[in-house]
Amino acid sequence: MELLPENQQEFFRSKAAAIAHPRELVIDALRAVQSHHGWVPDEGVTLVAALLGILPIEVEEVATFYDKIFRRPVGKRVIHVCDSICCWTREGEAIFAYLQEKLGIAPGETTADGVFTLLPTCCLGACGDAPAMMIGLTTYGPLTPQRVDEILAQVRAEVSA
């Protein structure tokens, strides 16, 4: 699978050439690769380094720091379930357990059909809507098992469309 379309590669190459500190684009470029390819393989790291004219290690030390940059394959949609204090006070643990049961996977695993990867995350800034989760870049809350079912069905439909 292609890492990044040629027009986007050209966008980063020309932007890097036009600014004083091309390295500041490293997160943007990693996120672009991830958005297109699903995750960032080693080749994605070397591509970003080449586009920005920096060393692969300078990209790797950033890529491995952030928990929202995936250096291993993930499903088509990553579910981040908040396990911080506000969700904890409002049955967040039960929702996380329900998701594991419903999807038949443990945290860190991907469903057999490759649609969902389930991960814990720290506070999503949705404390008033606890318990909360984020799928892709969309936040959902307050969650109940029934609401989780509806959201999973809706996202599955979007993915297969």
Place this chain on the structure above:
Amino acid sequence: MSPRISEYPQVLFKNRVPGETVLIDGYRTTGGYTALEKAFKELDPATIRDQAKRANLRGRGGAGFPTGIKWSFFPADQPGKKYLVCNCDEMEPGTYKDRELLRADPHQLIEGVIISAFALQTPVAYIFIRYAFEDCAANLDRAVAEATAAGYLGKNILGSGFDCEIHVHRSAGRYILGEETALLNGLEGKRPNPRSKPPFPAVRGLFGQPTTVNNVETLANVPHIINHGAEWYKGLARTLEGAGTKLFGLSGHLERTACFELPVGIPLREVVEEVGGGVRGGRTFKACLPGGASTPYLTAAQLDTPLDFEPLEAVGSRFGTAGVTVFDDTTCMVAATLNLIRFFARESCGWCTPCRDGLPVVAWLLNKIESGKATFDDIDMLKDQFRNISGRSFCALAEGAMGPVAGLLNHFEQELADHVIKGRCPLKKK
């Protein structure tokens, strides 16, 4: 009898309609960008900086440092590159006020950034925004485009000769980026461990140039101070020393868990009982985090404390970000603290030993106590860890992590002991 929620003065949330975002036309209808016109046409940068100081505006990101003092350290008149950075990493559990502000009325931040950039003479500003806030980032992109089209951003703003550009930087996770020097490394595309201070960002910040880092809510207050004056701003608070309103994010065991704009100095009891609608299900208030995950617990004995910087320090806690998380009488405070410490341990950047190794030991001890397998030696060891981590970490992360541990040791020592004596969590149903 305290006023109803609708009677609290609304400044930052005056345009807020749930589920909607105010665009530039709506923003201008209620006086948006009049402060910017005033600043550029009638005021000089030093006067604006002085206004912030006289208004006693204090940083809304958690530390509460006076904004005017921070700005007075900034070499605004020094030639060369300088930067203003807005911190919207907002990742402290219990804190979601900046998101609510940017969802409702993003132009307030844009206007605040432009006026502040003019005051500090920084032609380039960055807004650093966390991964989970894509909704806010999209609102900001749109607001930047609208402000540029209206002539409030770009070259020679309103004929003043001052240029300003705003970059919206989308991040990719990790709580440590809220620490201002880690954030600067993040913006530069480097591994975002915190930097050693000094030099402070005002001397050597982004790309080695003088930089000021301010929180979203702090900067959003600036246009209102310019429009209505320092005395008006101070008068918004309930306490004499306090100033302004504050966005409070309510969460936990309350009937109403939402974000409200309330006067600085409002008593905790009023927030819990009136604004929050009381403890959920008619239960009893046991404790709360008054200002986010790093602030020591308050108990029912402290319900009459005015929520402002000094009064909260006087009772051993902090105002922080005013994210109030309430716990009812069924909550085990050891379990709550364990949850908080696990967050901090996982979010440690690993740079220094007290944080990288100390926090997992604290989590291990709390887990041992919570599961009923601890002895009194373990409680002593918890106290030792608290002493050894406090004040010894490279940045404020581990220091903040010790906030709830301090609250646990100060207010709930008997609850800790009960876990040891009973050999189980006394609050968990058998």
